[in-house]
Amino acid sequence: MDTKRRKFLKIAGAAALAGIGAPAIVKLTSSAAIASEAVQHETAAHGEVAAATGVRLGMVIDMRKFAEQPELLDQAIAACNKVHNIPHFPDRKNEIKWIWKAPYANVFPELESIHKSEMAKKAPFAVLCNHCDNPSCVKACPTKATFVQPENGIVAMDFHRCIGCRFCMAACPYGARSFNWQDPRPFIDTYNAEFPTRMRGVVEKCNFCGERLALGLEPACVEVAKSAGAMVFGDLNDPDSEIRKVLDKEFTIQRNPAAGTKPSVYYIV
Amino acid sequence: MIEKVLKGKSTYWMWLAVLGTFIAIGAACYVRQYMFGLGLTGMSRDVSWGLYISQFTFLVGVAAGGLMLVLPYYVHDYKAFGKITILGEFLAISALIMCLMFIMADLGQPLRGLNVIFFATPHSMLFWDMCVLWGYLLLNCLCGWVILTAERKQVHPPKWIYIFVYISIPFAVSIHTVTAMLYCGLPGRHFWLSAIIAPRFLASAFAAGPSLIVLACLVMRKFANFDAGKEAIQKLTTIIMYAAIINTFFFLLEFFVGYYSEMPGHMHSLEYLFFGLEHDGHVYNNLVPFMWGATLFSFTGLGILAYMKISKVFDYRLVGVAATLIFFSLWADKGLGFVFGGFVPNPLNEVTEYIPTANELGITIGIWATGFFILTLLYKIAVGVEHEIES
Ligand code: SF4
Ligand code: SF4
Ligand code: SF4
Numbered sequence: 079m080d081t082k083r084r085k086f087l088k089i090a091g092a093a094a095l096a097g098i099g100a101p102a103i104v105k106l107t108s109s110a111a112i113a114s115e116a117v118q119h120e121t122a123a124h125g126e127v128a129a130a131t132g133v134r135l136g137m138v139i140d141m142r143k144f145a146e147q148p149e150l151l152d153q154a155i156a157a158c159n160k161v162h163n164i165p166h167f168p169d170r171k172n173e174i175k176w177i178w179k180a181p182y183a184n185v186f187p188e189l190e191s192i193h194k195s196e197m198a199k200k201a202p203f204a205v206l207c208n209h210c211d212n213p214s215c216v217k218a219c220p221t222k223a224t225f226v227q228p229e230n231g232i233v234a235m236d237f238h239r240c241i242g243c244r245f246c247m248a249a250c251p252y253g254a255r256s257f258n259w260q261d262p263r264p265f266i267d268t269y270n271a272e273f274p275t276r277m278r279g280v281v282e283k284c285n286f287c288g289e290r291l292a293l294g295l296e297p298a299c300v301e302v303a304k305s306a307g308a309m310v311f312g313d314l315n316d317p318d319s320e321i322r323k324v325l326d327k328e329f330t331i332q333r334n335p336a337a338g339t340k341p342s343v344y345y346i347v
Numbered sequence: 348m349i350e351k352v353l354k355g356k357s358t359y360w361m362w363l364a365v366l367g368t369f370i371a372i373g374a375a376c377y378v379r380q381y382m383f384g385l386g387l388t389g390m391s392r393d394v395s396w397g398l399y400i401s402q403f404t405f406l407v408g409v410a411a412g413g414l415m416l417v418l419p420y421y422v423h424d425y426k427a428f429g430k431i432t433i434l435g436e437f438l439a440i441s442a443l444i445m446c447l448m449f450i451m452a453d454l455g456q457p458l459r460g461l462n463v464i465f466f467a468t469p470h471s472m473l474f475w476d477m478c479v480l481w482g483y484l485l486l487n488c489l490c491g492w493v494i495l496t497a498e499r500k501q502v503h504p505p506k507w508i509y510i511f512v513y514i515s516i517p518f519a520v521s522i523h524t525v526t527a528m529l530y531c532g533l534p535g536r537h538f539w540l541s542a543i544i545a546p547r548f549l550a551s552a553f554a555a556g557p558s559l560i561v562l563a564c565l566v567m568r569k570f571a572n573f574d575a576g577k578e579a580i581q582k583l584t585t586i587i588m589y590a591a592i593i594n595t596f597f598f599l600l601e602f603f604v605g606y607y608s609e610m611p612g613h614m615h616s617l618e619y620l621f622f623g624l625e626h627d628g629h630v631y632n633n634l635v636p637f638m639w640g641a642t643l644f645s646f647t648g649l650g651i652l653a654y655m656k657i658s659k660v661f662d663y664r665l666v667g668v669a670a671t672l673i674f675f676s677l678w679a680d681k682g683l684g685f686v687f688g689g690f691v692p693n694p695l696n697e698v699t700e701y702i703p704t705a706n707e708l709g710i711t712i713g714i715w716a717t718g719f720f721i722l723t724l725l726y727k728i729a730v731g732v733e734h735e736i737e738s
Contacts, residue, residue, distance in 0.1 A: 170699065171391040180695055187696040205695070214534050220473035221462040241462050242385070242455015245473050247395040251535025253694040257395060257455065260386030278384035279455025334694070337534040 134231040135209065135286055136314040136342035137300070138324050143308035145201035150306055151179060154204070154299035161290070161298045163275045165265035174256040176284040177206040177299055182347075188334055198347060204309075206299075207254040207284040208333060208341030209233045218249035224281070231314075231342065232286045242279040251337035255283045314342060348499065351731035352724045358570050359727070366720040373713010376706045377452065385455055388707040393699035394690040398711045399453035403446050405555070405682035406718070407526045408548060410442035410483065412556010414519035415586050421512050427578040430733065433498075434560050434575075436491035437725035439519075442556075443484040445718035452710050472528045479522045486515040491725075499732045523548045530689065538616035538689040541604075547597040551677045554590035557583045558674040563726060565667045573730045577661060584666055588652045591673050595645060598680070616688040619698075624691065626698040631691065633700050634684055641679035648672030 144151050158164065158177045165174050179202035183190045186203075213233050215224050223240035226233055247255045261278045269275075273289060276282055287297035296304065296311060303309035312321035330344035380387045390397040413435030419425035420432040451457050468474050490512050497504035527545035534540065561583050567573040605613040618624050621639070623632025651669040655661060692698050703711070 172386060173392050175392075184695040184697060217470050218472070218533070220468050220471040220477075221459075221466045222468050223462070223466075239459070239462055239466065240456065241459045243450075243453070243473060244395045244455070245471070245529070247392075248530075248536065248689075249533045251533075251694055253393070256392055258384070259388075259390070260384040277456075278386070281455075334535060339534065 132229055132231075132315070133313045134211070134315045134342065135291075136231075136312070136321060136344065137206075137286075137297075138310040138321055138328075138330060138344045138346065139204050140308050140310070140324075140328075140346040141197065141201060141203060142346060143306045144204065144303070145197045147306055147308070148201070150303055150308055151202065151204055154302040154309070155179070157298040157302045158284070160268055161270055161287075162273055162285075163262075163266050163270055165262035166267055167265055172259050174258065174262060174282065175205075176256075176282070177204060179203065180205050185333060185345075186331070188336065189331065195347070203345070204299075205252075205254075206343065207233065207286075208252055208339065208343045209284075209286055211340035211342060212338060214249040214251060214337070214339055215246035215255065218245040220245065227288070230288075230291070232288050234285055234288055235280075235282060237274065237276050237280050237282065240280040242281065244281060246281055251334055251339060252341075255281050257281050348495065348728050348732065351728045354731075355727065356570075359723075363720065363723060366716045366723070369712050369716035370720060371713075373710050373716060376709030376713060379706055380452070380710060381457070385453075387704060389701050389703045391699055391701065393693040393697065394687065394701035396453070396686055396690070397701055398703050398707055399449045401682050401686035402711060402714070403449040403453070404526055404548075404686060405678055406442045406446045406449070407480070407522055408552030408677075408681060409556045409559060410439040410446065411519045411523040411549065411552040412554070412559070413439040413487070414516060415553050415557045415583075415590075416560065417512065417519070418516060419582070421509070422516070425582070427576060427582060431560065431564065431575045431579055433491060433495055433729045434563060434726065435556070436487045436494075437729060438556065438560060438563070438722060439487045440484060440491065440725060441718045441722035443480055443487070444721055445714055446480060447484075448714045448717065449711075452714065472525060472532060476522075476525045476529060479518060479525050483515065483518045483522050486511055486518055490515060495729060495732055499735060501736060520549065523552050530685075535694050536689050537610075537612035538685075541601065543597050543600060547594060547601075548681070550590050550594040550597060551681055552590075554587045554594060555674055555677040555681075557587050557590070558670040558677070561587070561666060561670040562674065563722075565663055565670075567726065567730060568663070571727075571730050573733060580663075580666060581661060584652050584655070584669070587670065587673060588649060588656070591645065591649055591677070594677070594680075595649075615692055619691045620684050620688045624698060626692070629698075631698045631700050633702065634687060637679045638684050641676040641684070643676075644672040644679075645676035648676065 155177050159166070162176060164176055167173055182194065182198040182201075182203055185205055209232055211231065213224075213226065216222075216226055216233060219225075220243065221239050221241055223236045224233065224246050225236070242257070244257055247257060258276050258278045258280055263275050266275060287295070287300075290297060295301070300309045300311040304311075310321045310324050312319040314321060314325075316322060324346075325344060328346045330346050332341045332344055335341070388397055388399075416428050416432045416435035420428040451460060454460055463474060463477055490508060493508045494504045494512075524545045527548045530536070530539035531541060531544040561580060564573070564575040564580060568575070602617060605617050615624060619631060620634050623630045623635050625631075648669040648671075651665055651672070655665060655669075687701050690699075690701070
């Protein structure tokens with residue numbers, strides 16, 4: 079496995095070099111399915127390993143930056159809510175959340191300590207689906223309505239296949255999934271015709287903005303938070319990607335790594 | 348044989364009418380839920396499974412409990428169970444029908460239920476659960492019917508049916524094992540993530556199923572002139588007693604692991620269930636009365652059974668009380684606490700309590716009534732055949 083992986087990284091690295099000079103967005107979406115420019119990347123990386131592992135999208139959330147600009151996280155959340163037609167229910171019971179705020183103690187209950195930094199005590203943390211490498215939601219789903227996109231590692235949903243059994247909600251160790259207990263449409267504040275609304279009786283969650291990546295755009299939340307450096311998005315398998323540079327430099331933590339799901343979202347605290 | 352359900356005393360018809368009323372109420376509630384969505388239930392983002400799935404889990408156990416009759420009779424040739432083995436098989440049929448109805452009631456998109464077959468996904472435990480539940484249902488229908496038909500003609504059942512009877516034995520174990528695996532393979536849900544869940548489920552099933560059969564025998568003894576025989580009932584109470592003791596033992600082991608290791612994740616759910624969980628200055632404890640009630644019921648029921656064994660008395664009323672107490676204690680343990688407790692706290696260490704709504708209760712009671720309706724008809728046939736042979 080290890081040699082296989084190293085070999086792959088080499089190939090992926092060479093492929094990334096081949097992409098030098100292309101706009102940054104190419105590397106971000108370097109996959110045949112989500113950006114046409116990436117075809118060349120795919121061919122370059124062609125090989126038995128690359129086809130299976132390919133691009134693995136991930137995110138770094140720099141909480142220091144979010145703590146400096148408290149309104150930034152709200153804006154990022156609002157951006158996601160808007161582009162994805164996320165309904166706003168006043169009560170906690172019906173809540174639909176793709177990205178939201180929670181205290182450190184709730185986001186990292188296993189890492190909770192008495193003497194933590196002021197920032198960890200006060201600043202609200204961003205929470206979203208981790209797009210796990212070994213997602214337990216996908217394992218649990220009896221219809222493959224939630225599945226891993228092989229070309230980029232996104233854990234995606236098929237709203238038309240989901241039977242609403244909510245096995246995935248019980249299986250996700252991060253509470254990242256929401257269920258439409260009733261018709262969400264009347265509760266959508268501003269409607270975005272570019273993205274489908276959901277029917278009642280299905281599960282949903284952050285999709286890493288798969289639909290925007292396909293258009294060569296960055297995720298909506300990243301677009302808001304990127305300039306401040308609070309969110310970095312990219313290919314975890316590409317050693318030359320911006321996200322890998324950040325990960326190489328900074329010490330990061332992940333939510334409940336003991337669950338063995340290998341989250342793709344990293345936090346700088 | 349079916350014609351037997353059409354002839355009965357007035358108590359029989361009254362009982363069916365009562366059940367029919369509850370079925371009608373349940374159906375009306377389901378129509379409401381179907382039109383509006385599962386928002387009519389008390390379930391939430393944090394407690395995403397409620398009464399439906401918990402009743403399903405409990406009833407899989409009741410269905411598996413029939414094994415405690417099939418096994419002694421067919422494998423150990425224990426003759427005293429000759430008259431009641433069919434009751435175990437018929438109980439399994441009605442319990443499994445309830446299970447399937449509870450699953451359907453719980454689906455957000457019930458019309459897409461067949462997707463589980465169209466897009467069969469072997470790495471999902473739900474797929475396997477569906478396979479074994481349907482398998483066990485069909486096996487019991489087949490075995491029950493063929494054996495009862497032979498009995499009625501007073502001939503030996505055909506040899507081939509025994510193959511299916513023997514297959515049904517591991518199947519009974521598998522339905523509850525796989526149901527346990529729905530829970531115990533989920534990372535991040537500490538209360539469920541325990542290898543003892545499957546054995547505990549089986550132990551509680553082997554007490555709950557026979558308890559219900561004992562109660563049915565007592566009712567039929569009074570109202571349907573059907574005598575299961577003292578020896579059979581006594582043997583059943585022994586089985587119930589040991590199974591319930593083993594279940595309690597397993598549960599206490601969970602307590603030890605949680606409270607001796609003092610690992611928060613292993614204690615929280617137990618704390619919530621038995622003592623109330625304090626969180627942000629609020630104590631969440633709506634299941635505490637049920638869990639202590641279950642404890643009290645369980646020990647009282649076991650005490651009564653033990654008393655009868657030790658002092659060698661036998662009294663149908665005492666048996667009835669003990670079986671009722673044990674049945675309800677197991678119901679509260681698995682049919683309430685196990686599922687709801689597993690969701691507290693949620694993965695973000697937040698606490699949301701679950702309180703079922705009236706509509707949800709209506710559907711739940713309606714499904715139970717449907718199960719008892721089917722059970723009554725099946726037992727009517729079994730007892731009718733019995734009487735026919737006797738006369
Ligand atoms: S965070 Fe949860 S929902 Fe997202 S991929 Fe991981 S297990 Fe699935
Ligand atoms: S609710 Fe939908 S996505 Fe979740 S496990 Fe069931 S079918 Fe799969
Ligand atoms: S990546 Fe896209 S879907 Fe996920 S939280 Fe950000 S904006 Fe929402």
